[in-house]
Amino acid sequence: METVLPGPTQLLIHRPPMLLLDAIQELDSRHCRAVKIVDPDDWYSQPDGSMPGWFGIELMAQTIAAWSGHEKQTHGGQPRPGYLLGTRRYKCRRSSFPPSTTLEIEVRQEFRDASGLGAFECEIIIDGLVVASAIVKVYERPME
Numbered sequence: 302m303e304t305v306l307p308g309p310t311q312l313l314i315h316r317p318p319m320l321l322l323d324a325i326q327e328l329d330s331r332h333c334r335a336v337k338i339v340d341p342d343d344w345y346s347q348p349d350g351s352m353p354g355w356f357g358i359e360l361m362a363q364t365i366a367a368w369s370g371h372e373k374q375t376h377g378g379q380p381r382p383g384y385l386l387g388t389r390r391y392k393c394r395r396s397s398f399p400p401s402t403t404l405e406i407e408v409r410q411e412f413r414d415a416s417g418l419g420a421f422e423c424e425i426i427i428d429g430l431v432v433a434s435a436i437v438k439v440y441e442r443p444m445e
Contacts, residue, residue, distance in 0.1 A: 309335070312370030313363060314380050318344050321356070322363050322406070331410045333368035335360075341400035350400030354393040357433040358385070361423035364406040365439055368421075373444075383441035386418075393425075393433040402427060408437070417441045 309315075309322040327334040337360055341350025362385045370380030398404060405426040413419040417440050425433035 307371065309367060312367040312380055314382060315363060321360055322367060325367055326405065328368065328371050332408065333364050334405060334407045335364040335367055337404045337406065339398050339400050339402045339404065347397060351397035354396050354398065354433065357393050357425050358388055358391055358435065360404065360406045360425060361408060361435060361437050364408045365421050365437060368408060369441060378444060381441065383439055386438040386440050388438070389436040391435040395432055415443060417443045
């Protein structure tokens with residue numbers, strides 16, 4: 302039996318037009334893989350319909366938020382706001398992502414402590430090739 306994964310609106314507090322993720326492909330206790338299809342008519346689009354490469358950081362942050370929302374729901378809570386503290390070595394091999402391109406965003410928890418600080422290894426993949434990577438640091442106030 303195939304497990305049905307929740308959609309981004311079930312896991313994140315973001316809503317259109319700020320919700321960038323289209324679907325969740327994989328989800329477990331340390332990892333999440335999401336999908337974004339670059340929409341040439343979306344608000345972020347450049348004149349050629351592409352998404353700027355630096356948007357990759359936000360895609361990574363929203364995928365981390367989806368993972369966190371799942372963790373909260375697994376333990377009886379609801380998705381909550383979190384904060385992107387920064388990134389270490391964001392490397393993007395493209396200045397932009399072409400229109401209609403399917404981006405797979407993968408995040409893996411590397412560190413999380415009781416204070417709410419966390420670090421995730423993140424990648425953006427196109428056709429099996431890693432085109433962007435970063436260590437993203439986040440903060441989410443612990444549940445009381």
